[in-house]
Amino acid sequence: MSSRTGKAIVVLLMLLKVSMPVEAQDTSLIDSLRTELEQVADTTRIDVLFLLSMKYQHFKPDSAMYFARQALKESETIEYPKGQGDALISIGRLKRDKGDYSEALEDIFQSLKIYQSIADSIQIGNAFNDISIVYAYSGDYDKSLVYFEQALTIFQKTGNEKGVAQALNNIGLIYMDKNDLEKAEEYMLRSLAIKEKRNDLQDISRGYANLGSIMEQSGQKEKALNYYKQANDLFLQTNNKTGLASNYIAVARLELDAGNVSQANNYALDALATAEEIDSKPFMEEASGLLVDIAEINEDYKTAFKYLKINSSMKDSLYNENNSRHLEELKAKFNEEENLREIALLKKDQEIQKANIRQKDILTYSLVVVIFLSLVILALVYIAYRVNRRKKEMLAFKNDKIRNQKEDLVRLNQDKDQLFSIISHDIKSPLNSLRGFSHLLIHHIDKISQDEIREMGSQINQSLENLNELLDNLLAWSTRQSGQAKLNIEEIELNELIEKNIALYNLTASFKQIRLVNDSEEHVVALADYNSVHTILRNLISNSLKFSYPNSEIVITAKNHQDYVSVTVKDDGVGMSEKVISKLFDLSRQKSQKGTSNEKGSGFGLVLCQQLVHENGGTITVKSEVRMGSEFTFTLPAPSPVVSHEAINSEA
Template structure:
């Protein structure tokens, strides 16, 4: 365990603060570019002198992007030069890019979010008018970033979603992956870890489908950080190692260092201090190699914290003083604050109260200073947010005024037209005819609309009936097979009893028993499915003990596992209460575990694992069996595509069980999904709502 509660808070604070910031910086526009893609800034500055105007424009835009992280003042200067040149050359696309770059530089350099948004919206207007779709998506993405930084998460998501739709329409998969990950970060800030995981997994899926390794690494990293925050350290460790391996292959030194730091945090939380030291030391070596003094100092501080946990105070003091020296050299107050705090803890543990008091005083002084700076920054952000919202309100008012003026003009025009019609017609009768004609036309339009609606419903009904017909043809085929087998077995027993040996009769009886059981299983599933479809299935939602549910079904199928020499494991935390229909959940678990055993080779393993999330409980049934191809995965859970193959011991099935599982899980307010690869096994996951007891009324005093 960590030495005191303050260190636990520090570990979580670092995970949720520093790592998110560094990860977001890595996922920015420069992260996807390698050293081979663009020339260094100094080489580009030399080329700028001799380039013609069109080349100069592109070089200025590239320099603005390169300077953004560490020399935002130069980035702003180059973007404004590019903007002036683009307008002189009448290059609208470059003008939009330069406007966006200027807004981004103002955001980095001065935190002037109002001006940054002003430039971005000017860029957005050009991209919309000229239909520059890619630039429009990138501008919407940046606007989302700015809104997130000023604390308006919902506005950020709104613009991210617009950027996402446009990037998907253009198949800009790297941009799509970045936006999905950004949305995940926003949901983490809102405290919705489950939604965050959902969006990071979407990004991961797209990256894998397109073999986009930077995206795969980034999504695994984000997922590992989120799983660390919710306490699933084993899964976090697995995903962080995947991210690290990919960044090693890409020779992304800074990305590797961040992964090593995250791994160090995970091992620290698992109290495996030796492994934590190895990981953080690797991060230290990489930061030192790339000349990142901030990262080097943070790694030294983290090593000091680990040595404190190991009670090796001499080594801790040595590392912490090196970190403090770097912090003082580069005036990094947060590094200095952490060094002072850890040194105070070291000397207090060594009972050197004079030194402990010295560092305690230094810690308090610099903490007060940092708090003052952060308070000023928060006030500036609040002011920026207020000004942005005020400006949006003013724009909304202006739009409303314009709509009112347009409406008044339209009404005047309508009145004038009406007078002209009256003067031309010169007849009340003609006016009445005109009214009747309009009324008749309106009635025809309504009738046409009703007919179209009826035709649409008829089409949907025909499609549904066709699907049902196909489903029943599948079921009749599956019923016919076992019944034919029963007829054949019965004929053999009736006509050839005397000619059959005892072993042959026993073998026929075994096959007969298997066919009857398969038929009974099919009929049970078919009955349950038909009851669910007809609305006659009673659903009794109640609190249920998840561990008891899993153990009961595992025990029920233990004999089947032993017969195939399969190891059946369960990992279920105690005291987990779900809220669902117990009988339906038994059906779901029994089907999923039976399927896992069916498609697992002799000597394999099946594992049932339960995880607890904020509002739900996730049950995963994982096997080491034969797995499924993408084509097979696409057909699962669909009534019109029944999928069934023999098991590893030639067990038969109908595929109806999975449709029943999906029906029951979704009726309980949960979701079901599957992950599988051929030859590598399958994992079926489903969720059920977590039981939340009603609050007890306060006792009267």
């Protein structure tokens, strides 16, 4: 997920319950509510507990959670559905603000079912609003937009102006994540006009912050900073610590971009302190990441390491939560199909049995492959060791060769360690995904529709394709490391090979609504090993698909030059910084990155591509810019032109 997408999602996570217009800093109202709490009972007392939870939400989340849980407990005791629904939606939002997305979704979905049972239209709209935020976090912007628009319709019908303003704001955020900044600004300004009419300082502050995000994304940094600072003043005035944490991060990011390192450091420190105060994992992760970058700029590596530990801890926590959140999110999709459950039960039982059998086969195959690869790697290391020992015994007097042999052995051991790291991390991810789907199918088959099962099948297939691609690359690499691979140099018609790879990835591309285009010259012939070039093209196209946005295109171009040919794979995806490019072909320095749909990418395929290109007498280069896409170009020798006798005679 890109940093800008993450920022927009964090802003989404700041959304308050739309029916509570009173500012959090109104301590007199809080005191009044606490006094009233001692004087009332039954449903009135539960309503007061809920109001107190909402008042404390953005500056004392622990107190807010206490009052919400007390409201839930007392509502269950006297069987008060409205109180249960209100308590659950408040608990869900508090968990969401801390980054506990899976538990938050369960609570909000449960509140939606309660509101539907008592026909509470306004709170149904609020629940749709909050469920949409989880869809947005998972990158499913189209479905999120549908739910936000449903919430907007409900608020308009019930005349709830605050709800209308919040729904317009959220729709604007979705368009911002879809990079439609003109529409995003339009919805934000409509929302802000309603907020200013109502003089709702809490909502106005968030409106300024969101407009700042749009200006930042469009490159208008001064306007963005102005909006952020206006938002900051209001967040301080209303004691909204959730908003302050997010806003401090945004200002720190802009100051750092402008080269104001000291000011950026101060804002990032304020952001981290505020995030720790409200126990918000997403804000702590982003603030500590900024502090790491700032410390590296200042060459203060001790401080950088300090904040890197915090950042890693937050990332690990959020990664684990996101895995379970993804599984829980699937539960929300069966909401309107509950009446069909009994009819489809038998068929689902049969499908789950087939899925279980397939899961076992997949897991068995994966474990066998992992064990096999481990044995191959150990064998390679052992062979290298034996060869090295024989050479040392035979050529002990040649110190330079002995030294080189030692260096080769160290390199082999380092590559072996890196391979184990890739196996443990990048094979574990799709296996965890497969295990998650199998758990869902086993324990929740009666709640999943046939369409959802097909969708899970698609996800399982994608995980298997990712696993297969990684294993192909690992096997190809290990074969070359052992020296067993032999190049079969021949003339290759590149257009045919490009079309073959396009056909191979057409289905994957269609899932992301990406077009694969062959814009090559006619009759481009290279002198190379067919399998090598096929592997290079497959990895480059797969890499572009992972990091391309939906509704874009990837263009593959082959061209003839005087004594060589070139092939370019160009996309309009997330792009890379110079820092990332500098580590791209170094296996020991690479860091795993996620694609635009959370695809796992280890970068190992690019290292293999570079090796294969060099073995075939070519070069590979990269051009990229953040958010502007990437362009990978490799060259191969061209066949020597055949000169006819007639041509020789005419020249003579």
